[in-house]
Amino acid sequence: MPKTLKVAHLDDEDAIGIRPRNGSSLTRRRTPNMTASTTRRTTAQKARKTLNSRIAAVGAIAVAGTMLLTGCGDQTNSKEGSPKETAGGSSSTAAASENKLHAMLPQAIKDKGVVKVGSDIAYPPVEFKDDSGKTVGIDPDIGAALGKELGVEFEFENGTFDTLITGLRSKRYDIAMSAMTDTKDRQNGVDSDTGKKVGEGVDFVDYFTAGVSIYTKKGDDKGIKAWSDLCGKKIVVQRGTVSEDLAKAENKKCGDKGKITIEPYDNDLEAQTRLRAGGGDAGSADFPVAAYAAETSGGGKDFQIVGEQVEAAPYGIAVAKDNAQLRDAIKAALDTIIKNGEYKKILDKWGVAAGAVTEAKVNGGS
Template identity: 25%
Template sequence: MKKLFTISILGAALVAGTAQARDYDHVRFGVDVPYEPMEYRTPDGELTGFDIDLGNALCEEIGITCEWIVQEWDGIIPGLMSRNYDAIMSSMTINDERRQTVLFSDPYFTPPSAWFAPADSELEDATEASLDGKTIGVQRGTLQDNYATDMFGSVASVSRYSTADDMVLDMQAGRLDIVFLDYPVGKSTLLDSESRDYKVVGEMITEPKEYFGDGFGIAFRQRDEALAERFNEALATLQDDGTYDEIYERYFGDDE
């Protein structure tokens, strides 16, 4: 009996595997919350965040409906494979290991890094000239460390910390002229801190790719190439017509 059951499951899996990719008019997204500000719940329990807003906007652009299914991170790819949902949009970094299992859309977001300095600092931008002789704080072994070391290690001195807290303490103490951090980390630890005023110096940085990575992509099942293509087109449209920037500003813009 058990054997028969196994065989029928196998058979069903085979049929499903060979089935033609269908046209979706309703897409279910798998998402792991919370991961502020990309996806999280408002106090009254509603899902929100950059991924959620962008995902909904993409669906609207394509002309389909979509829903969000919350799934723990460690089961998020298996959940896609077992058709609990049709796509993953949950701050998933594109990499070769995952590419073997899933099909990624074009990258829709690269987590930005930014330079932070005390508000009264005379630093206005982060260039070789302006950082000459300054002390830069980074977290040891992060991509920010690699970038700052390679770009400015010859003109400035780079201080490496094990935790962001130690670094913030030394910045308050005046031992550091400027720090280079993940923007969301810097925003919560520096910009939103009560004790002293800080500012973002220069532009947010997401390039070059060899330091900052390929960014986040929407993951689909390998055979859903047509669906991925529709999302890529919609993404390009939203990036052109300003909708993308509007959503970006909503979660990463300066509060002031």
């Protein structure tokens, strides 16, 4: 979550419309591996030199041949997409692919059957808790789809956004998936404020594209239409995000117009609450998040987006540098759900199809 809101997916920076949620969460159920096993039976018998025994042997061969032909017929039907297809569109061919993907995982992941995911679960619609307390959103749905292909569960654990990479380094999490923008600084373990190296960095598997937006109280934009209009005003943001970085960068250009007062919070919902109460002039977040807030907060009466989204960049699933095996397995699974259409279904559900990628990339951010 580099909550670096870069929503302008797919190379074009088209605005991503967020549809109102229908209140339901996408429930994904892992299906058991569809591994076909073939049992061969062989019997050694002394050949009898009688016509009857020869006829019996020929009859047995005929029956066996019929069974083989029947089996082939079933497999053909499955490949053509009938009886053996699951709700997710998987066939026996896909099951074979799933087995291959599972084999790519590190043995430790196979043994526990779980990928622990560090995530700041307070960033709707990317990840958040629904009214029942269940973790839902774009990332949990994509995680469930990846887990189905890999034959493991993606288990989301809540954490503060700016501590997720630290948790990854300490092996508290296997991956971090939280609308985190893939940047060279994060890849290289460099602090974006000081330019100093603070860690070994992480690898990213890029899965979405988003830009950053500014939002204000509805009907009271304070004359803010662009980042340059924030000079002399106060902005509320989530700590450690691209939004905070952009505000700091803009501060260096303000000159006589006055500095931007930047008020960071642990999560974006806290920043929204502050702005709603009149504690700031504007807020900033990734476009999908800002658009979702504008459409849903107060029944759509609390906020409005102003200006254009900027800094379109990929969201990446962060993986430790020393875990290339897990990184490559996730990349292969992501490519699989892109090709089989499950990825598109998820983005369509959340109204963010404009942020789709056409293939998984490793470290594609700049």
